[in-house]
Amino acid sequence: MTQMTVPLLDLKPQYRQIREEIRRVTEEVYESQQFILGPRVGALEAEIAAYCQAGQAVGVSSGTDALLLALMALDVGPGDLVLTTPYSFFATAGTIVRLGAQPVFADIDPLTYNLDPGAAAAALEALGSASRRRVKAMVPVHLYGQVAPMEALEALAADWRLAVVEDAAQAIGAEDPRGRRAGSIGTAGCFSFFPSKNLGGFGDGGMVTCNDAELAEKMRILRMHGSHPKYHHALVGGNFRLDALQAAIVSVKLRYLDQWTAGRQDNAATYRRLFTEAGLAERIGLPAEGTGRHIYNQFVIRVPGRRDALRDHLVRCGVGCEIYYPIPLHLQPCFADLGYEQGDFPESERAATETLALPIFPELRDDQQQYVVDRIRAFFDA
């Protein structure tokens, strides 16, 4: 079989589709010489709030800063505990620790890779009585584009009186089985416009959604160093502002998001069909699909025992693939003082050694998907 190159992600076809519109709006920003916040950011905030079925949206400098700002606005700080998953991008736990609080990890569901509500409840129950009073919030992550089991997690949060900060960085437009969109369910929802996300800018950017006008107002103040009115600081905030240029670009791209999401969903269906036809459906764990709307930020397969060998094989064949994430957060050296050990979260640890993300971007062609599946079959046949 002839060698093909299939990148994990190629943003160039998407850019070619919208180049003229992007040039027009960025030109308008240049002419306005208004670069920070302003009407472009205001417009994007209204569009994202509507798209995410949330009452409010606050534009920020990145997905990481969205998490930081939401937790700050909810007064998470030194001594507080925050329940979350150890199987996520670093920022999920990093922001908790940067505020002086401590993550309390709970294991994931091996089928969806999202926080397991039973494990989450057990992790809280296992805390001593002094620690129990310090639990302030939970940060479920909608990993790979699929909403975490929010009904069960909301019930747990209600029992423990916890704020719920959805890490929706990989899940814009994803819906739970009740049709509720990521970012509209919890106390706040955090989004990233990092270029490789489903809705990416031309640089860093992010957004926090919520349904509470007062909380949104507090976040608007905190994103400008707590300045309100100007040069008066009742709160210590930071510089978490979104650029007008990024907002203008993301606004253009938002109009195409549903079309691109449909492309990702089609590609996921094609993989399922091709892997089944190739007799590989049992061999590799295909991603579980619940009854909600999965937006496939990633298409992740599970390859027990042979993941690294398959990755090396695919790279040699010209197929881009990636491990999200090779080291669970509880085993990161910077969190060693939290006292977690290997073996504490077996499903997260197993996922870290077995999962592999395949190309799924909207413009991926059928012949490229066929090539990926053929190369994986060749690997198992060898």
Ligand SMILES: *Cc1c(COP(=O)(O)O)cnc(C)c1O
């Ligand atoms: C990308 C990502 C973030 C951070 O977003 P940035 O915009 O890169 O700061 C946080 N959480 C998850 C789950 C992510 O995938």
